[in-house]
Amino acid sequence: MLVRYKKANEKIAMGLLSYMPGEKTVKKLQELIQQYETDDRWQLYLLKKEDDFIGLVGVEMGEDDYTLQHLSVNPSFRSEGIGKEMVKKLQALFPGKECLGTEETESFIQKCKETEEGAD
Numbered sequence: 001m002l003v004r005y006k007k008a009n010e011k012i013a014m015g016l017l018s019y020m021p022g023e024k025t026v027k028k029l030q031e032l033i034q035q036y037e038t039d040d041r042w043q044l045y046l047l048k049k050e051d052d053f054i055g056l057v058g059v060e061m062g063e064d065d066y067t068l069q070h071l072s073v074n075p076s077f078r079s080e081g082i083g084k085e086m087v088k089k090l091q092a093l094f095p096g097k098e099c100l101g102t103e104e105t106e107s108f109i110q111k112c113k114e115t116e117e118g119a120d
């Protein structure tokens with residue numbers, strides 16, 4: 001289940017965000033969280049399985065699309081289809097909107113598309 005980020009989940013969200021590639025100092029992570037908290041166009045969600053938050057997904061909303069800014073899965077739960085599941089849940093959350101990628105997320109979005117095509 002995708003749940004919208006709340007301040008009470010700040011530490012777990014920062015931990016999951018830190019898995020994104022590139023330099024992620026505590027200051028940088030706090031700035032990212034701040035962006036999600038203050039800018040309505042930026043929306044952050046956590047994936048809850050049983051009682052644990054094991055994934056994070058963050059998007060920047062546009063008019064007819066949204067950009068996948070951040071996506072990460074707790075390393076203990078990788079390669080179980082959770083990343084793809086989150087991308088799919090986003091599409092269900094924002095029907096009719098196109099999912100765009102960044103330098104960091106584009107290749108995984110492509111991977112998801114290939115998997116969907118393969119399933120047809």
Ligand SMILES: CC(C)(COP(=O)(O)OP(=O)(O)OC[C@H]1O[C@@H](n2cnc3c(N)ncnc32)[C@H](O)[C@@H]1OP(=O)(O)O)[C@@H](O)C(=O)NCCC(=O)NCCS
Pocket residue numbers: 019020021070071072073074077078079080081082083084085104105107108111
């Ligand atoms: C990227 C990430 C979210 C994938 O989560 P996951 O739950 O392991 O993904 P899934 O199980 O749904 O899919 C795994 C498949 O995606 C592939 N994959 C993983 N990272 C990828 C990437 N950055 N680009 C393209 N494919 C990728 C895996 O090789 C695997 O391929 P296979 O099915 O052919 O074996 C996870 O590896 C992660 O948190 N990485 C650190 C954060 C990160 O790099 N984010 C930026 C990329 S979105």
